Amino acid sequence: MQRLSVLFAVLIACGNGAASHSEGNAPRACPAGTLGTSRVLEIGAQGGLEVGFKTYPRSLPLGDHEVVLTFDDGPDAATTPAVLDALAAQCVKATFFLIGRNAQANPRIARRELAEGHTIGHHSFSHPAITLRRLSTAAAEADIDKGMKADDLAAYGRAGPEPRVPFFRYPGFADTPEVNRWLAARNIAIFGADLWASDWQDMTPQVELALIMARLERTKGGIVLLHDSRGQTAAMLPAFLAALKAQGFKIVHIVPGPGNADTRPAPTGWTSETERIITEVFQREDGKARRPGPTNRDLRGGT
Numbered sequence: 423m424q425r426l427s428v429l430f431a432v433l434i435a436c437g438n439g440a441a442s443h444s445e446g447n448a449p450r451a452c453p454a455g456t457l458g459t460s461r462v463l464e465i466g467a468q469g470g471l472e473v474g475f476k477t478y479p480r481s482l483p484l485g486d487h488e489v490v491l492t493f494d495d496g497p498d499a500a501t502t503p504a505v506l507d508a509l510a511a512q513c514v515k516a517t518f519f520l521i522g523r524n525a526q527a528n529p530r531i532a533r534r535e536l537a538e539g540h541t542i543g544h545h546s547f548s549h550p551a552i553t554l555r556r557l558s559t560a561a562a563e564a565d566i567d568k569g570m571k572a573d574d575l576a577a578y579g580r581a582g583p584e585p586r587v588p589f590f591r592y593p594g595f596a597d598t599p600e601v602n603r604w605l606a607a608r609n610i611a612i613f614g615a616d617l618w619a620s621d622w623q624d625m626t627p628q629v630e631l632a633l634i635m636a637r638l639e640r641t642k643g644g645i646v647l648l649h650d651s652r653g654q655t656a657a658m659l660p661a662f663l664a665a666l667k668a669q670g671f672k673i674v675h676i677v678p679g680p681g682n683a684d685t686r687p688a689p690t691g692w693t694s695e696t697e698r699i700i701t702e703v704f705q706r707e708d709g710k711a712r713r714p715g716p717t718n719r720d721l722r723g724g725t
């Protein structure tokens with residue numbers, strides 16, 4: 423009897439959520455005790471947009487303790503389903519930046535991401551180890567375009583001339599002024615990140631959780647970069663979502679919108695962290711290329 427009344431209460435809560443959803447952008451009510459999604463933020467990219475403090479001197483206008491969850495490099499048949507299960511269990515909506523060739527290989531997972539209300543952004547077709555920066559501008563643009571079409575074909579069953587969701591993240595954050603201008607002319611937003619879990623490095627889920635929570639404590643929220651292609655991240659996710667709830671963080675779900683999104687400027691003294699990393703990686707790779715030896719470690723494990 424008690425269980426029946428609990429079920430009834432949940433049904434009533436869901437009904438209220440559905441009503442408020444039709445009135446605006448309030449997300450659907452979530453079962454009691456879940457982290458949930460606190461609000462939906464529409465991102466307009468008319469004339470272009472570049473956000474994420476790791477790379478750009480501006481980011482999304484998030485409030486204190488607000489978090490946008492983003493996942494790169496999927497869909498991956500071995501790990502993405504567990505990531506989706508963890509998000510669903512906590513009623514959390516995220517954004518996936520898909521690699522086109524992975525979407526082509528795993529269209530059912532791309533369709534599941536869409537069906538479960540997540541946002542599908544783009545992360546190039548081939549995720550070249552040398553990054554798009556070391557391709558010609560024409561080749562980089564062709565790879566991005568092919569990726570967006572492969573993602574949309576996998577998720578929606580068809581691809582038009584422009585992506586359904588104009589959100590893009592560069593592999594390795596390695597942008598170029600020319601390709602940035604091309605994306606801006608197509609009204610496509612470029613996403614960096616405000617913080618990450620460094621999950622391209624091998625570590626236990628426990629260590630990864632401690633690392634990302636310590637970083638979130640410092641930044642008080644922001645755009646978080648994770649990789650749904652990493653088993654350690656999939657394994658960490660249930661505890662991570664529980665920790666976010668316990669420490670009062672709120673999930674913001676980003677979706678495309680009209681106009682041009684507001685941004686928040688970086689604090690005084692900002693510098694690009696990713697530019698320094700890209701320079702170091704290129705120097706290391708160039709050194710290895712001059713000294714034949716062990717296999718070059720590519721950037722695929724990076725971002």
Ligand SMILES: [Zn+2]
Nearest residue numbers: 494495593725
């Ligand atoms: Zn990546």
